[in-house]
Amino acid sequence: MSDHERFHRGLLDLIAVPGVVEIVIALHERCGSVSLAELVETATPRAVPLLRSLAAAGQVSRQDSGTWDGPVSPDARFVLTASGVGLANTLVEIEDWGRRNLPVSRRSHRA
Numbered sequence: 001m002s003d004h005e006r007f008h009r010g011l012l013d014l015i016a017v018p019g020v021v022e023i024v025i026a027l028h029e030r031c032g033s034v035s036l037a038e039l040v041e042t043a044t045p046r047a048v049p050l051l052r053s054l055a056a057a058g059q060v061s062r063q064d065s066g067t068w069d070g071p072v073s074p075d076a077r078f079v080l081t082a083s084g085v086g087l088a089n090t091l092v093e094i095e096d097w098g099r100r101n102l103p104v105s106r107r108s109h110r111a
Helices: 003-015 020-029 036-042 047-056 084-103 106-111
Strands: 060-061 077-080
Touching: 003 020, 003 084, 003 106, 020 036, 020 047, 020 060, 020 084, 036 047, 047 060, 077 084, 084 106
Parallel strands: none
Antiparallel strands: 060 077
């Protein structure tokens, strides 16, 4: 398997983790920075490890000067990188495709 194939497989594995898509969409919908507290409130209660994974994959970055080594403050702010914006747009396109092409019973499973 090439590095390119491994990267894509890794990204697919990452977005399959519960809560990851919700974080990406929450960041996308807010068109700017979002605090950890806001993400925990609206997307997923275990946001920190997911944000770490998304940051390692180049999809999210911290806006403050904090590190990932210690606890993350609820006030820490996060944004999608350019790559993360592309991922978010792709996820929105997939959701739109699903609305147009999947039976209603399959679409309501996500909700």
